[in-house]
Structures are given as structure tokens and as C-alpha cells.
Amino acid sequence: xxxxxxxxxxxxxxQETEERIYKLWEESGYFNPxxxxxxxxxxxxxxxxxxxxxGHLHAxxxxxxxxxxxxxxxxxxxxxxxxxxxGADHAGFETQIVYExxxxxxxxxxxxMDPQQLYEEILAFTLENKTHMEAEVRSLGASCDWSREKFxxxxxxxxxxxxxxxxxxxxxLVYRGxxxxxxxxxxxxxxxxxxxxxxxxxxxxxxxxxxxxxxxxSRPETKFGxxxxxxxxxxxxxxxxxxxxxxxxxxxxxxxxxxVVKDEAIDMDFxxxxxxxxxxxxxxxxxxxxxxxxxxxxxxxxxxxxxxxAGEFAGLKIGEARxxxxxxxxxxxxxxxxxxxxxxxxxxxxxxxxPIEPQxxxxxxxxMQPLAEKALEAVNKxxxxxxxxxxxxxxxxxxxxxxxxxxSRQIVWGIPIPAWFKGEEVFIGDEAPGSDWVKDTxxxxxxxxxxxxxxxxxxxxxxxxxxxxYPTDVMETGHDLIFKWIPRMVIFGxxxxxxxxxxxxxxxxxxxxxxxxxxxxxxGNVMSPLELSAEFGTDALRMALIVGNAPGTDLALAKDKxxxxxxxxxxLWNISRFILENTAKLEGxxxxxxxxxxLEQEKDELLTSVTNHLENYRYHLAAEELYHYTWxxxxxxxxxxxxxxxxxxxxxxxxxxxxxxLIVLHPFMPFITEELxxxxxxxxxxxLLIAAWPIK
RNA sequence: GCGCGCUUAGCUCAGUUGGUAGAGCAACUCGUUUACACCGAGAAGGUCGGGGGUUCAAGUCCCUCAGCGCGCACCA
Numbered sequence: 001x002x003x004x005x006x007x008x009x010x011x012x013x014x015q016e017t018e019e020r021i022y023k024l025w026e027e028s029g030y031f032n033p034x035x036x037x038x039x040x041x042x043x044x045x046x047x048x049x050x051x052x053x054x055g056h057l058h059a060x061x062x063x064x065x066x067x068x069x070x071x072x073x074x075x076x077x078x079x080x081x082x083x084x085x086x087g088a089d090h091a092g093f094e095t096q097i098v099y100e101x102x103x104x105x106x107x108x109x110x111x112x113m114d115p116q117q118l119y120e121e122i123l124a125f126t127l128e129n130k131t132h133m134e135a136e137v138r139s140l141g142a143s144c145d146w147s148r149e150k151f152x153x154x155x156x157x158x159x160x161x162x163x164x165x166x167x168x169x170x171x172x173l174v175y176r177g178x179x180x181x182x183x184x185x186x187x188x189x190x191x192x193x194x195x196x197x198x199x200x201x202x203x204x205x206x207x208x209x210x211x212x213x214x215x216x217x218s219r220p221e222t223k224f225g226x227x228x229x230x231x232x233x234x235x236x237x238x239x240x241x242x243x244x245x246x247x248x249x250x251x252x253x254x255x256x257x258x259x260v261v262k263d264e265a266i267d268m269d270f271x272x273x274x275x276x277x278x279x280x281x282x283x284x285x286x287x288x289x290x291x292x293x294x295x296x297x298x299x300x301x302x303x304x305x306x307x308x309x310a311g312e313f314a315g316l317k318i319g320e321a322r323x324x325x326x327x328x329x330x331x332x333x334x335x336x337x338x339x340x341x342x343x344x345x346x347x348x349x350x351x352x353x354x355p356i357e358p359q360x361x362x363x364x365x366x367x368m369q370p371l372a373e374k375a376l377e378a379v380n381k382x383x384x385x386x387x388x389x390x391x392x393x394x395x396x397x398x399x400x401x402x403x404x405x406x407x408s409r410q411i412v413w414g415i416p417i418p419a420w421f422k423g424e425e426v427f428i429g430d431e432a433p434g435s436d437w438v439k440d441t442x443x444x445x446x447x448x449x450x451x452x453x454x455x456x457x458x459x460x461x462x463x464x465x466x467x468x469x470y471p472t473d474v475m476e477t478g479h480d481l482i483f484k485w486i487p488r489m490v491i492f493g494x495x496x497x498x499x500x501x502x503x504x505x506x507x508x509x510x511x512x513x514x515x516x517x518x519x520x521x522x523x524g525n526v527m528s529p530l531e532l533s534a535e536f537g538t539d540a541l542r543m544a545l546i547v548g549n550a551p552g553t554d555l556a557l558a559k560d561k562x563x564x565x566x567x568x569x570x571x572l573w574n575i576s577r578f579i580l581e582n583t584a585k586l587e588g589x590x591x592x593x594x595x596x597x598x599l600e601q602e603k604d605e606l607l608t609s610v611t612n613h614l615e616n617y618r619y620h621l622a623a624e625e626l627y628h629y630t631w632x633x634x635x636x637x638x639x640x641x642x643x644x645x646x647x648x649x650x651x652x653x654x655x656x657x658x659x660x661x662l663i664v665l666h667p668f669m670p671f672i673t674e675e676l677x678x679x680x681x682x683x684x685x686x687x688l689l690i691a692a693w694p695i696k
Numbered sequence: 697g698c699g700c701g702c703u704u705a706g707c708u709c710a711g712u713u714g715g716u717a718g719a720g721c722a723a724c725u726c727g728u729u730u731a732c733a734c735c736g737a738g739a740a741g742g743u744c745g746g747g748g749g750u751u752c753a754a755g756u757c758c759c760u761c762a763g764c765g766c767g768c769a770c771c772a
Contacts, residue, residue, distance in 0.1 A: 011734075180770095198769080205772095217772060230772090267771050275772045284770040344771080358770095390700060394767070397699070401768085482767085516708070548709050548719070553701085554765095556708050560721050567734040578731035613712085620710070624719065639731075 004679050008577035012569055014537030018671045022138055025674075030690050031145045033081040037690060043083065044075035045472040047454045047502075048144060049481070050087030050152065053130035054095040057137070059511040059519065059557060060478060062529035063549075065140045066542045067508060067619065068476050072143055073667035074614050075473075077693045083469055084144040085457050086137060088130045088151045092414035092446035093195070097187070097351050099125055099413070111188070115412045115441070122413045123153075136530060141538050141670045143689070148465070150457045152449050153415070160456050161449045162418045164496065165364075166428045173367050173495075174407075176419075176426060180279075180286040181406050183359040184349040185304035189410040190363060191349060192445055193403055194484050196356055198345035205342035206326060207272070209334045211249030211258060213238075216271030218342060219278075220329065221321045224252060224310045225297040226276035230288060233262040235273050252329060253311040263288045281358050296360060304357055318357075364417060364442070368402035371491040375399050378490065378500050387506045387617050388552040391482055398483055407445045414443025451488025454501035461497075472502045479507040479552055506617055507552050511545070514558030532562055539669035540565035546623045546668060568627060569672050572665070575635050576676045579658045582642075583651035593649040599638060603629075603657055607695045610664055623668050630661055660694040 029035040033043070046068050051061055068084060076082035099122045100110055110118055130151065137144070150157060168174040181190040205218050213229055229247070231238045241247075245260040258276075265288055266273060279289035279296040289296055301307055306321055308314045313321045329335050347356040376399045378384060379392065386392040408417060419440040420427040427433050449456075454472055458465040471493070477485065486505055493501030512518055513525040520526065533541045543565035549555040592600060606629045613622035634657065642650055658680065666673040666688050677688035 008731085011732090215772085219772080265770080265772095270771050277772080282770075282772075284772070287770070345769085347770090394700065397768075403770090479767095514708070544720095550710070553709090558708065558721075561708075563734080564720055567732095570732065570734045574732035574735090576731085581731075616712070618712070621712080624710070628719075635732085636736075640729095640736090643729090643731095 005577075005580055007679055008573065008580065012537075012573040012672055012675075014539065014569075014671065015534065017675050018139070018141070018538055021671050021674050022141065025143065025687065025689055026138075026146070028687055028689065030076070030687065031084075031143050032147050033083045033145070036076070036081060038079065040079055040081045042080045043469050043473075044072070044080040045458075045469040046072060046084045046474050046476065047457050047472055048084060048086045048142075049475075049477045049485070050089040050150075050450065050453065051133050051137070052091035052094055053088040053126045053133055053151075054091055054098045055129060057133060057140075057529055059527055059529050059532075059545075061136075062140055062533075062541060063508055063511050063545045063555070064476060064478070065137060065142050066545050067506070068474075069140075069142050069144075069542075069670070070546070070614075070619055070667040071474060071476065073670060073689070074693075076143070076689065077663060077666065077691060079692065081468075083148075083465075084142070086134070086142070086144040086146060086149045087453070087457060088133060088149070089446065089450055090126055090152045090413065092443060093187075093189070093191075093351070093409060093411060094446070095122060095126060096411045096413040100187075110412075119412045126153075139530060139533065139538065141542070143670070148457075152446075152453075157449065157456055158415050160460070161415050161444065161452060162430070164452060164492070165418065165444070165448075168366065168495070169428050173371065174364060175367060176362060176364055178360055178362050179365065179404075179406075180283050180358050180360050181363055182347065182356045183302065183361070184352065184354055185302065185357050186352050186354040187349060187411075188302060190359075190361065190406055190408060191356070192406050192447070194447075195350050196347045197350045197353075199348050199353060200343060201346050202341055202343050205271075205339040207336040207338070208329055209336055210251070210274075210276060211247045213274045214272045214336055215274050215276050217275070218344065219322075220325045221306065221313075221318045222278040222281050222299055223276060223325075224306075224313075225280075225299050226251075226278060227256055227258050228261045228277050228289075228292075228294055229258050229274060230261045230263050230266055230277055231274045232264060232266040232268045234264075235266070235268050237273065250332065250334070252325060259294075261288065261292055261294070263291065280360050283358055286358070286360070298360070300357055300359075302359065363406050363408040364419070366405040366407055366448075368404055368491075371495060372399045372402045372487075374494045375487065375490045378494060383500045384490065384502065385504045387504060388550075391479065391505070391507055391552065394482055395486065398487060405445075407448045408440075408442040409445055410442055412443065414446060415449055416440075417442050417444055447484060447488050450485060452492045452496065454489055455493055455497050470497065470501070471499050474504045474506055475502040476506040476508070479509060482507065504617075509549070509552055509554035511555050511557050514556055514560070516554070516556040527557060527559075532559075536562045536566040537569055537671070539569050539672050542670075543568065543623060543627070543668055546619050547627065548624070549620050551617060551620075565627075568631065569669065571631055571635060572661075572669075572672060572676070575630070575639065576658060576662075576680065578639055579654045580680060582646075583654050585655065586648060586652055590648045590652055592653065593647060595645070596647075596649045596653040599653055599657075602633075603660065604695065607660065607664060611693070611695060614667075619668075626661070626665055626668070630665070634661070662688060663691050663694055666691075 072082050072084040103109060165174060182196050183190055203218050205216060206220055207214050207216050210229060241260045243262040247258050249258055265284055277285035277288055279285045280298045281300055299307060299309055300318060304318055306313050306316050348354060417440045418428055418430055420432050420437040422437045455470055458470050460466045489501050517525060540562050544562040610622045610625055662673045662677050674688045
């Protein structure tokens with residue numbers, strides 16, 4: 001008995017095996033499609049959603065790595081030029097927040113810090129995390145091509161992102177405008193619409209006398225500058241008032257002259273059907289003011305404090321000012337009534353839940369509509385398929401209702417916007433055109449760069465990878481990125497290359513804890529993929545993430561489930577031991593007896609079904625069928641039977657079946673299958689990684 | 697308000713084009729048969745949320761009601 005079979009006498013040891021096997025793969029060079037043997041014509045490409053380089057991998061990362069690795073390994077086994085490109089995202093705003101929290105713990109703050117120094121500190125922090133992140137991706141078995149790894153701050157990427165900006169500016173798709181934006185008073189930056197979220201709040205709703213009208217508001221503190229009173233043109237109750245009519249009335253800090261405005265944005269059924277507007281701090285009001293060319297005045301500063309226009313209230317934070325203002329109006333007899341329990345949704349910063357204080361600022365915007373139209377066309381023509389399909393509808397809805405995208409961020413951690421200003425003049429370029437030009441200090445929204453990821457990673461426009469691997473096959477990512485990321489990639493891909501960046505979008509759900517509860521630090525139910533993989537083996541973790549998890553649906557990851565697949569790994573180990581110890585490798589082929597012909601046919605049906613599932617992205621079903629056949633058919637019945645039936649025909653069947661099963665299970669459980677493959681093969685030259693799929 | 701999804705065994709979930717329900721875990725009975733106790737054999741457990749419809753046939757299609765979850769949203 002050769003030594004290599006002795007390994008099977010002791011239980012499978014993932015810790016001992018995994019690192020060694022991964023090294024073997026990496027050193028083989030086969031993660032790089034250029035090194036793959038044989039005539040491989042058909043490419044298969046996945047661009048890895050670059051993990052944020054600002055912390056450790058979580059369970060969601062483990063899921064996407066497993067799915068994408070299954071896709072890649074399957075393609076490789078099927079003889080394709082399989083390419084999976086890893087990356088890392090500097091993750092602008094997100095990383096800056098992580099770093100700001102770190103500063104806070106150290107008793108420091110970014111405000112007042114030298115921007116260059118802050119940038120350098122965050123860069124060092126990010127690069128360190130990037131190294132950890134890469135090691136963690138490796139430990140989960142990712143067969144991605146590290147030689148092609150990209151980082152969003154690589155100088156080539158940065159310069160191409162800036163070029164795109166310049167081209168879009170020249171094409172009229174990027175403009176600078178004094179427009180209303182989402183301002184986070186805590187983080188001191190603007191945010192795009194997808195970076196805000198609504199939170200339900202119950203607050204008082206006040207009715208004030210405003211000359212002959214009664215106006216309703218939940219935000220008395222913004223009302224100082226209100227000198228326009230707006231109603232619907234078709235509202236009969238106010239028919240006697242005409243557009244542009246001036247009315248003198250008493251207001252918070254004395255008498256003012258208000259102007260009547262008629263606009264269809266008013267909902268006649270809401271409140272009294274009359275409102276005053278604050279164009280500087282409200283998007284609807286801003287729209288009305290734009291349409292009627294009204295004055296706009298700033299009431300609240302960037303830190304959320306009232307400006308001098310508020311008179312005696314100047315300098316107060318809006319939260320403190322509200323009650324005092326109501327008191328004053330009440331004292332003046334202008335408070336009509338209060339609805340104490342007004343339920344409404346307020347827009348907040350998605351990171352800190354601070355209420356967004358809209359502000360008007362000079363910012364860069366992407367004109368979305370013409371870009372979105374092309375994306376809609378491509379999806380409607382079926383150039384991009386969504387899995388599961390219901391996300392197509394969600395995508396289309398979003399594309400049909402785009403708002404212009406604010407891409408300027410007032411943070412240092414990001415790609416600089418290559419713009420210069422001199423008065424009203426604007427220049428786009430790396431260098432100032434003259435000494436009296438001032439540099440734009442803003443950086444790009446991180447999605448402006450990651451939105452261009454697929455083609456930039458493949459060295460658009462001139463790289464050979466772009467020619468060979470674009471458009472990519474699958475974009476696999478979390479369904480929470482259906483708005484943040486997917487539309488941007490489609491838009492930028494079409495804009496830059498004229499082609500869609502990927503043919504299929506596969507969206508996975510959230511990984512929750514065993515009870516289906518969202519993992520969070522505060523609940524203390526966070527499961528680290530690395531710890532789980534150390535406890536049960538990476539293959540077991542991968543199976544637990546795949547089986548039973550239909551695309552797009554959330555997953556409950558229970559330890560018991562992972563343990564079950566650890567047992568399965570053990571089962572596979574012992575199946576191999578039995579077969580290798582009890583069958584001899586035969587010289588040449590023997591003709592199969594009738595019973596083995598039937599077994600062979602049954603196995604073929606399984607392989608066909610599994611292949612079919614894999615071709616159609618039904619990984620959860622493929623994994624389950626393999627599990628079931630291997631354990632409950634092959635082990636429980638066929639092997640049991642084979643203790644009596646020891647014909648050459650049966651022995652040949654068992655050996656062949658083990659081989660097939662190892663190949664087909666390899667995408668799901670790469671480590672143990674590779675290890676068993678090496679034990680099985682006397683000549684260990686060939687890795688399972690590049691074996692051939694057992695059926696057509 | 698608009699949209700999407702979910703409701704299947706005690707728990708967590710599968711169930712591709714419609715054909716008299718499946719897995720893992722848990723619980724039950726038996727079994728130390730030399731691949732494996734990280735095991736095996738066996739049994740138990742569901743009128744597939746309620747109601748209606750289409751069909752020879754529905755968990756699977758249509759309508760409706762209820763509960764839960766999520767997304768989107770410039771009602772002051």
C-alpha cells in the first residue's frame with residue numbers, strides 16, 4: 001500500500017491542508033488564464049466587486065467569494081479561459097468615516113487637520129487593511145488572478161477616472177451648478193441620493209397664521225426667510241389671490257411683504273393647501289423657486305446653526321431654536337394649532353442617521369437622463385439578464401426615474417476632481433492654466449470610480465485584456481447594490497465602450513445569523529468567516545453558504561448547518577478511503593456489467609442535472625443534488641452493496657465515479673477535493689483545478 | 697403613496713417549464729456490520745397563510761384577503 005493512502009487513515013484536517021493547497025494552486029499559475037493548458041478559446045470573465053479596504057471580511061464577503069469562485073472554477077473545468085480579477089476599493093466616504101471614528105477614539109478630529117497629512121494617514125491605514133483583506137480572500141479559496149489585481153487608487157485608474165470626467169464635461173454630460181444637494185451636517189459633505197435613507201419620525205406639525213393664510217410646517221426654524229406663499233393654481237379656496245400679488249403681513253421678526261406664487265407642486269389635500277417656501281433648504285421649494293425665478297436665501301449654515309437672518313435666534317442650533325421660535329410665534333398670536341403626532345419620513349445620512357440639511361452649493365453633477373436612456377435600451381433589448389429576474393424591474397424603475405447625480409464630495413479621501421476655477425471660469429485638467437487659478441478641493445463620489453470598474457480593470461481602451469475579456473460574463477454582487485453600483489457600471493460601460501459591461505447580473509442576499517437576524521456588532525451576533533472556516537473548514541463553510549440559498553434571498557447561517565457540511569467533508573474523505581483501499585486500478589478498461597451500466601446511467605443523469613443547474617446559476621440546487629447523491633446514494637447504498645459485489649466492473653465504476661464526483665464537487669469544495677485528487681493520482685502532476693468536466 | 701418579495705415539517709430553508717411535497721438541524725426507536733459514531737438502519741412529522749378561480753391535474757398560473765419583510769418616494 002503506497003504511503004499516500006496512509007493520509008486517509010486519519011480524519012481530514014482542513015487547517016493543515018488548505019494553506020498548502022492554495023499555495024500549490026497559486027504557484028501553478030493557473031489562476032491566470034494566460035497560463036491555462038490546452039486550446040482554450042472561449043473566455044469567461046468575472047470582475048470581483050472590490051472589497052472596501054478598511055476592515056476585515058465579513059460573512060457577506062464569504063458568500064460572494066464562494067459564488068464567484070464556483071463560477072470561475074466551473075468555467076475553468078469546462079475548458080474556458082477563466083478570468084476572475086480581484087480588486088480593492090479605497091471606498092472614499094466609507095473609509096473616511098471608519099478613519100474618523102479611529103481619530104475620535106484618539107481624541108482627534110479631521111476638522112482643522114492638514115488635508116495632505118490626513119490623506120497620508122488614511123492611505124497608510126487603507127494599504128494595511130488591503131493586505132489583510134487579500135490574505136482573507138485567499139483563505140476562502142478564491143481562485144482569482146492576483147497578477148491582475150487592481151486598486152481604485154492605482155495611478156492608472158485615477159488618471160482614467162479623471163479623463164472620463166473631462167470627456168463627460170466636454171460632452172455636456174457633466175456640469176457644475178449651484179443646486180440643492182444633500183448635506184450631512186455631521187460629516188460636512190454632500191451626499192448622493194442613494195447615500196441617504198428615510199427614517200420615520202413622529203413630530204409636532206404646526207399651523208401658523210401667515211397674513212390671510214394658514215400655513216402648516218414641521219420645521220418652524222427654517223421659516224425666517226419665507227417671503228413667498230405658494231398654492232395650487234386650481235385651488236378654488238384661494239382663487240381670489242393672483243400669482244405675483246404682494247401681501248403685507250406680520251411674521252417672526254416683524255412685518256414683511258410676501259408674494260403669492262401659484263405652482264402645481266402643491267398638494268391641495270395636504271394641510272391647508274398653502275405653504276411658504278425655503279428654497280435653500282428644501283428640494284421641492286428649490287424646484288418651485290427655480291421655476292418662478294424666486295430669491296433664495298441661506299438660513300442655516302453648514303454646521304446646522306441659524307445665520308444672522310434669524311435675528312435674535314442667530315447662532316442657535318436648529319434643534320434648540322425650534323421651540324423658542326414656536327414660543328415667540330405663539331406669543332405674537334400667530335400659532336393657530338399644533339398636531340402633536342405628525343408621522344413623516346425624514347431624510348438622513350445613511351452612515352450616521354443625522355438628518356440631511358439640504359443646502360445650495362456649487363457642485364459637479366452628472367446629467368443622468370441621456371445616459372439612463374441607453375441603459376434602459378440595453379436592458380430592454382435583453383443584453384443584460386438579471387438573476388433573479390425581479391431585479392430587472394427594480395433596475396428599470398430606477399433608470400426611468402433618475403435624478404442628476406451629485407459627484408462632488410467634501411472629503412480628502414478620494415480621487416481629486418481635476419478642476420480649476422477663476423471667478424466664474426472653469427478649467428478641467430491636471431495642471432492650472434495660470435497662477436491665479438484655484439484648485440477644486442473636492443473629491444469624486446467613490447461610485448464615480450467604481451462605476452467604471454469593469455472596463456478600467458481590463459485596461460480600457462488599449463489593453464489586450466479589454467480586447468479579450470470585455471464585456472464580462474457575470475457581475476455577482478449583493479442586491480443592496482442594485483442602485484448604488486449596478487446602474488453606474490451599465491451607464492459608464494455603455495458611455496465609454498459602447499457595450500454593456502456584463503451580460504448577467506447575479507444578485508445574492510444578505511447573510512444573517514442562524515435565526516435570520518441581521519448580524520450587527522451591537523447584537524453581538526457577528527460571525528467571522530475566518531473563525532468559521534478555522535473551526536469547520538473552508539469547504540464546509542462554503543457549502544453552508546450555498547446549499548438552500550436561492551439567488552437574491554437572504555440566508556440564515558447557523559453553526560449547525562456548517563457543521564453538517566463538515567460531516568459531509570468527512571464522509572467524502574471516507575468514501576475515498578474505502579474506494580481507494582478496496583479497489584485496484586485496472587489495466588485497461590473492462591466492459592461494464594448490466595448493474596454497473598445502470599449505475600453509470602444514473603450517475604450520468606445526476607451529472608447532467610448538476611451541469612444544467614450550474615449553467616443556469618442554480619448553485620443551491622447543484623450543491624444539494626451532489627450532496628445527496630454522494631452521501632445517500634453512493635455511500636449509503638452503492639458502497640454498501642459493493643462490500644458484496646467486488647467484480648472488476650464494479651471496481652472500475654467506483655474509481656471512475658469517485659473521480660467524477662471530485663471534479664464536480666471541486667467548485668464547491670475546492671480544498672478537500674484537490675487533496676483527495678492528489679492522493680488518488682499516482683502521478684500527481686496534474687491538479688484537479690484544471691481537470692476536465694466529466695460530461696459534455 | 698408606489699413597487700418588490702415572503703408566508704411549505706419543531707427550527708432554518710429548497711422546490712427550473714403545473715403532474716398526488718424535499719433537505720439540513722432538532723426530536724424518536726434500534727444498531728459498536730473493520731470507509732466513516734463527524735456513522736448506519738428505521739419510523740415519525742406538513743389539508744404547502746385564508747378564500748375563490750383556471751385545469752384532467754396547482755405549493756407551482758390568475759383574482760382576493762390577512763400577516764411579515766424590504767426597496768423606492770422632493771407631501772410642506
